[in-house]
Amino acid sequence: MAKNIGILVCVLIMVLDIAAGILGIEAEVSQGKVKHMKMWIFECREPSYTAYKLGLAAAILLALAHTIANILGGCICVSSKADYTNASANKQLAVASLVFSWLILAVGFSMLIIGTMANSTSRKSCGFPHRRLLSIGGILCFLHGMITVAYYVSATAAHREIEKHRNPTPRLSSPA
Template sequence: MALMAKRMGPVICLLIMIMDIVAGILGIEAQVAQNKMKFMRAWIFECREPSYEAYKLGLAACILLALAHVIANVLGGCVCVSSREEYTRSSSNKQIAAASLVFSWIILLVAFSLLVLGTVSNSRSRQTCGFSHNHLFVIGGILCFVHGLFLVAYYVGASAARAEENQIFKQQRPAGPFPLPV
């Protein structure tokens, strides 16, 4: 089982990065599609027609971003750190995993919010007027790339921390005529 997990690690990291890169590209393409629509601007207000193409691309970017996050968190396992003391006593792999997990969640919340706002603004069937929000898709798309980097760091750190804990457990297991099953 451990050998299979070792072989699957690079594949999972590659899958996570590809999903986040595609989500970022779709977010940027959604911005391009949105910019092709007619709009009128007056100071910080603008009126523009929604783009169904931007809506589809933004929705696909949201789905891929969320899916990449779920895959990394499920396959990476739980890296639980309950206090600052425990964090400082932890191995460097566990510290990297915990920090990467926190940053990936923060980036997910911001990127997902931006992509959803851009997608929802393009879901209406008629022209809308309001505050200018031109770069939601681009910023969300760029954050998808950063999100992928933190997810890969989390997955690698969590896998290494789990391997360290398994190694420590094997070393501390009592030897005797009836060894405990692993």
Template sequence: MKMLIFECREPSHKAFEMGLSAAILLVLAHAIANLLGGCICVWSKQQYLNATANRQLTVTFLIFSWIGFGVAFSLLIIGTLANSKSRESCGILNHHLLSIGGIMCFIHGLFTVPYYVSATATRREEKRQQINHEPTIGHT
């Protein structure tokens, strides 16, 4: 039953399980990507502007992946809670929150994969720079 923006309907246990599974998988994917990508941090705007192109790209993808994670996780949790057994009363209309949350998970992936790739490239680039700038011991 619908009335303006309010809706009364029975929750779906299958949708609850799928929403909870999607939220857990999103958290795992985000955690793994951030652990493997490491911390490529920039502490100020000046440091960002002086950074290499790879580092700037890494930081940009990291920020967008966190934004995508926050939006996707929020939508999945709201959609999942709307389908929990304890919410058999009327509430604000929330059609398609789980499906939009799923789409946002893919968008999150579109930022997380390039983050990992650019973080790896940044680390290699910095390692090469350190090797090239360090003087060799024993040679004059």
């Protein structure tokens, strides 16, 4: 049963990120349905409460997927470039995918939050348009899912390698 939990974690991460991506894209569609007026580079439009709710839900699901992967994946740390180059392939992949997942989280989460706050009911003002932020944030959720699953799988494999080196299987000696 313990080996099947890894598959369930990967599926959970992907489902959360796919749901976040779909919600982000749906928020963009909902935002496009409200009345707006454009004057030169400024745009005046009514906020969409539906886009606000969908964008907020997408941001929460993205953060939840990232948190689950990082907690269950464990900590994979390297202290120097030499440590990184001497590490196993699984550890190198875990470190690289961890860095990319944090970068994608930062950009995607920021885009979702900015797009969501632009649809807050307290923002009935004119300003620079926040176009496509919710849909780009939604697309980044899909990419985040793939990178985060790669992190979880490679981090789990790296932890198993470390445990195997610490506790080698005892050799059975044959009677003489």
